[in-house]
Amino acid sequence: MLDAIGVGSLDDLIGDIPPEHRHPRLNLAPGLSEQELAAEFAAIAAENASPARGYISFLGAGAYRHYIPSTVRSILQRGEFVTAYTPYQPEAAQGTLQVGFEFQTIICQLTGMEVANAGMYDGPTAFAEACLMAARITRRTRIGVLSTADARLPGTLMAYSKYQDIELVDIDPDATEIPDDLACISIQSPNFFGEIEDVEHLTKLAHEKGALSVVHVNPTALGMFRPPGDFDADIVTAEGQPLGVPLAFGGPYVGLFACKRAHIRQMPGRIIGKTTDTRGRVGYVLTLQTREQHIRRERATSNICTSTQLIGLMVTVFVATLGKQGMKDLAQLCYQKAHYAAAEIGRLAGFEVESASSGGSSGSGSSGKAYFHEFVVRCPGPPAAINAALLKRKIIGGLDISDRSDNGMLVCVTETSSKADIDRFVAALGVIGAAR
Amino acid sequence: MLDAIGVGSLDDLIGDIPPEHRHPRLNLAPGLSEQELAAEFAAIAAENASPARGYISFLGAGAYRHYIPSTVRSILQRGEFVTAYTPYQPEAAQGTLQVGFEFQTIICQLTGMEVANAGMYDGPTAFAEACLMAARITRRTRIGVLSTADARLPGTLMAYSKYQDIELVDIDPDATEIPDDLACISIQSPNFFGEIEDVEHLTKLAHEKGALSVVHVNPTALGMFRPPGDFDADIVTAEGQPLGVPLAFGGPYVGLFACKRAHIRQMPGRIIGKTTDTRGRVGYVLTLQTREQHIRRERATSNICTSTQLIGLMVTVFVATLGKQGMKDLAQLCYQKAHYAAAEIGRLAGFEVESASSGGSSGSGSSGKAYFHEFVVRCPGPPAAINAALLKRKIIGGLDISDRSDNGMLVCVTETSSKADIDRFVAALGVIGAAR
Amino acid sequence: MTIGPDIERAGDIDRRLLMDRSVAGRRAFTLPESDVPVQELPDPSLLRDDIELPEVSQLEVIRYFSLLSQLNFSIDTNFYPLGSCTMKYNPKINDELANLPGLADIHPLQPAETVQGAIRLLKELQDDLGEITGLPGVSLAPLAGAQGEYAGLLIARAYHQARHDAERTVAIIPDSAHGTNPASASMAGLEVVTVRSDDQGNVDVENLRELADSRTAAFMLTIPSTLGLFEPNILEITKIIHDAGGLVYADGANLNALLGLVKLGDLGVDICHSNLHKTFSTPHGGGGPGSGPVLVRADLARYLPEPVAEKTGDGPDSTYRLAAPADSIGPLNGFHGSFSIAARAYAYIRALGIEGLRSVSENAIIGANYIQAGLKDRYDLAADRYCMHETVLSATRQKKRGVSGLDIAKRLLDFGIHAPTMYFPLIVEEALMIEPTESESKETLDHFIAVMRQIDDEVDSAPELIHDAPHDLPVTRLDEATAARRPVLRWSAE
Amino acid sequence: MTIGPDIERAGDIDRRLLMDRSVAGRRAFTLPESDVPVQELPDPSLLRDDIELPEVSQLEVIRYFSLLSQLNFSIDTNFYPLGSCTMKYNPKINDELANLPGLADIHPLQPAETVQGAIRLLKELQDDLGEITGLPGVSLAPLAGAQGEYAGLLIARAYHQARHDAERTVAIIPDSAHGTNPASASMAGLEVVTVRSDDQGNVDVENLRELADSRTAAFMLTIPSTLGLFEPNILEITKIIHDAGGLVYADGANLNALLGLVKLGDLGVDICHSNLHKTFSTPHGGGGPGSGPVLVRADLARYLPEPVAEKTGDGPDSTYRLAAPADSIGPLNGFHGSFSIAARAYAYIRALGIEGLRSVSENAIIGANYIQAGLKDRYDLAADRYCMHETVLSATRQKKRGVSGLDIAKRLLDFGIHAPTMYFPLIVEEALMIEPTESESKETLDHFIAVMRQIDDEVDSAPELIHDAPHDLPVTRLDEATAARRPVLRWSAE
């Protein structure tokens, strides 16, 4: 090929690279065959504690273990989906596009919202972009965030808005009034502690002040709880991971993003629309691209380019597989198991189940708020020590949230925990607690 | 739908089933959800000792552990291959058919033969059908089988020929003469003990007597050893499992079957041929179907119908992936590792490496015959006891063949054993042997 | 439409073979370097110089086979009502489970104590299949239905032999039988005698009565028959054979119609095989692999092909092993049968449970009758009565109007529907054998009915459309005659 | 060709959506029964009555999505020379490895001692990427290139702020830059000032010298540029910026051209991001997910986004943890970045080793120049010199003859070849940006060249063939204007 190009060597082609810096020495290991590589990865995987090695886990806090149906993995192996690019040539990408349209539909149906985009990086970035979008729409700069939210939500928003003249305002979830000049109040529900917030009330408060209501949900909970769309929310975001996406140590996940139709043109991210071809047949295209960076550059609604289409496919196949009844059943199962676990733990001497946010006394859901599949346990000592003791029994306990709640442990139970797993966890807590 | 059919209930449709036997009670467990099923299978798999649980193994004897490239698994996930039927409608099955044509080509190339079919059930059935085919071609009834063959080969042949007026004759591999009236002599090479037989010599003996030469090979060995086609063999069979097919506790595998062009119409099994369509384009079809049971019924060359197309695909992708150089490298690696292991074991007090078939003395390959990746170790005591001791160290030893060779253990080493694995095995043998 | 020189259709795959794509030195894969000291090679006279094999990149491997796959119709992409083949949906989870480490990577010769899970699975599947068929002696060894048949006939012969009744050398087989039945019988050294079907598609009982005698080793009955019919005289038939001293062999390939509805053993069947790859969820793989367990009544279990899984002890102390039955007809193949397929079948039965299994057959039967009801005014029925899991139409009326069953089959491909089984069973002229299976939706069946009706319209309105079909598949009709006359069976350098 | 009423082409997928296929009560999946005592439900006012969601069978799920997939072009099935996107072959093994139990099923908040393997992998990948780029401070947190850019600019601002030089609020960006660069700059509160390219496609150094001043926070340079060119004045440029007190940001999306050939850090680059999903083997997934690590010179590491993997101790006693750098710009997302993509990148680097990585870039460069050489007599070049990993053609000559770049792109689809990136970079008229990547064979490149030459012929001989292209894809050209004017963004009951 060099002959055809008309050069003698590669170096003739890279003459623009300063010669003194060309072909640097690199300190990297020599290459491995596939067989050796597989052995190395088996060793790495074996250094991690996972269900495959017999561990059970009660961690949640933004990432949730759920059973992923075989259909999801099966479709995820279709090279035509996996190895395509962003559908810039719609005629050659109707598969990706139609799936994205299905995804948008499903997100609307779950959230009760009018429109949705084709996905964001993850839950927290979707949340941050939603708040910034509210600021753009209202032309206001102060963003109310409920104090019961996961710190990663305002954390990401802070990083996203660092140089954008945005101020974060803490809002009490039981507030009866809010400042006049908020762009939005943003509500995580279920909140960080697993409780259902009064979205209806808070949304009303917001609307009274001309602010928007941004609601960050757990999509699994939407299988039983009323969706934000029912309460007139303006923008809804979520971490899509619970819908068929592996935990994978934190990513890649997908952010869900839905809003009212009126705000379509302020929505960030990819949007797929329906249209027709020159012969009148239905087809799908990326649309409203003038919001996007590749057209609008520094005036784009967001800098997002590569998004999370394939994770969106996982979500779409997951929801299509579970279907209407499966999504209901899943939520119910999670709810039942978590409430059973809470009741059992609540019976243990030294442990109280409570809502950390309200500082209530004892019993399950003592804050008076309903919770979904996560709840706070006040431990008889530092959760870190209790977790260490649990780990010896191959149990990964709940998240240590003693920074937000005195000796608090945030426990999550999903349909992947059997009653036997829960009982094992409760028994271990009992033994560990008694030993203190 | 019952309405459209015009009946009131299912029972109206199955009126032909004697009522007293309809709807019997079945003693079966109630159904499981996918999640529960997956848990049950995880438990079953955990009851087996496998590499995934840290075991190393030196078993071969007809089924071989090899690394399977990711390309094989990737292509094996294509639903279009996996969920199609036998290509009776060639226009709608060109994928399956072209792969089969590739498979036939690869088998010819490996074996050095002129034609091949699209696969048989497994190695032993291919062997049995080859011997029966030789009988049909020569119109003779006595089949010579080398005494060094795996007992499963004549065993399957016996079951296949039970009522077919066929007699099996034991042939010494070092014979200088054979009976006059044999249909064929069938030679396993490498033989059961891992040694390379003198196919050339034996084939000449056969041809001198008007008999055919049937050679049963290990396809991995063909990466370095001369193929039967070089020696004028008439029919070649093999167990295809080593070419990319999981061990899977014995199956499904695929039998490889090749022969001289002259014998095409006596060949059993599916055969794929090249042709053209009405517009002159190349296409592939099942051909020579008049040999088969669905046309010729009781006069068919074999009763085979469902065959092993998908396993043939695995083989095809495996060989395409390794390619010319990879197949050579694979054979060399197996050879090198096995010979290293034999040399090390040969140094252990009490153990001798030898060819069981020749009863030779000591040293590696003392029968004087070259061997590939399997060899016989004469142990200082019953191999069963030694294997039991190895198992405690998570080592699955070689096959106990004390029924064919005094205290003999048939050891196989492939590219999947690292030097460290081999050394661990040898060291364990040393300790166990010294303790006797 | 021609859209440019050399190109007929977008993405038309270039049909060159791997060897045509091969470039010296190109590689898709490397093996590890040897980590042992160099060993001496054997005498060079034993070694080959070179192998002619493809040399392509890994991308080429993936792209080539991916594109080839797209040339296929398959259940995953098409309605595939191929009669007698039970082209149903096979749950994806079963493929995953069969491929688990601990199942896919265990060696067939491992000591029994290291494979207790695997043998337990086989034992439980044997028991479940025995329960479903009412035939408690089960060997999972046969590698496909045809091998199961052969095993069953060897068992029948062994049984007669043990009773010193070895002169029974005839297999009676209905004219509607699948080709493997007579082929297996002849492998088993039996003379094939054909019993007629009556005009209702049933076994002609009178004819059978004449044929059954002291030479009868076995009567082979496909049930439901290849016409999709349940033999109404089954009890009489099994009695005739038993009275004559013969055994009744049931070809259970069509078990998908009977799950939970009737047990073959209750009807007097002595031996049967079951195609796990049809009824119990193994994707057909473009023609295999399969698994054809043979099932027998209790006293015949001593003859089963080896191995059979056995359990000793009970509860947590029980252990499992593979063993050869006392008077086994021997091994029929290398190891223990198609283990991965057994694993899928086990998963399928566990997932469905008894209720699920029964509804499989119920829905399979309803679906076939629904199609039959939707088409019988346009196409002749092989037998004008309710069918079981499949219906056999005859295109005789269409044939008279100039279009054959084959033409109709090819025309269906144009609609993305796989053709039914054509020209089988042999006793039905212009047969089109349609098995929708339980997994297809009513909408799919409605679509199929509509297309079949449309094709019947086209027989008069646009016959050339049918004669030239298929139109837009990767190839048009292929010249099978030349393929057979001058066989080209492998690539060669031009 | 019409082959029958309602049907245009065999197997044409019926494009109905899931909701149109939905039938009440149909299920693809069941969940386990609850095994805990029944718990009280919350106040009914909190509960929803119903959700409108699809109800389809498992077969329908599989068939629907399988058929949809076949409507796509993809690397696995097509040559896909989409410039700037690095549509290369990603080894299948990497997907398998990333999905291993122990990697795919670990929770991001597990205690560090339970995920030592995972954190070790991240640390080693950080080190490898630092070595490859010569920028040793690495955070793998950014979820795509654009987020990496944003992180990099926040770091630059933090750096200036720490030096009490916070008035630097300008990002200088070449006119050839990717849209994410100005978008990210504006998110970071920077004013975007554009520097011109000269007629060779290089940065106009004089223009840059004028623009660089005490307000310059950073200069963002894509290297090689979006024209596929290596900036020959790179050393001068980095000096200009540094002299002005600014930082040099390199957009490393095109790192596929530089592996082992030059380290960005050696050239004076202070900060860059790398698109793991382009250079380091994550299939693009139809538009993500991605991973865009940000890499910085040592003294800037204190600002990296959290978390960063750290190692304590050496040898077998070493332990790993995730930590926030001293003056971290904060978290940019929920957890630790795209771990599964990091795992693939790690696998890719380990498999190739230094020799393999270098040959990736060498072959990528040779392939692009080979195409350029094969087409430059027919198509104008954006810059008439050797290119790096991609070549930008201009269809101005064709445009004059009546056919646009877009038309040519669409016509390529007819040949099963994905279109190049069109109309980008913006500074090239009728741009066609072609990146063949190292994984395509010479034969594929030859075929592409032949097709491109044929299309150029057709501009004169058969222009309507080009205008109406694509001809035989699932759809013809789509009406994007109406889609945007009257957006229909979800299914609704008709």
Ligand SMILES: Cc1ncc(COP(=O)(O)O)c(C=O)c1O
């Ligand atoms: C009725 C019948 N009997 C027997 C067989 C043979 O089974 P197999 O193909 O598994 O050998 C088949 C399969 O086609 C069949 O349909």
Ligand SMILES: Cc1ncc(COP(=O)(O)O)c(C=O)c1O
């Ligand atoms: C040159 C260049 N810069 C930046 C980006 C943005 O990267 P990402 O899509 O991962 O956000 C891209 C990707 O399209 C690119 O090509």
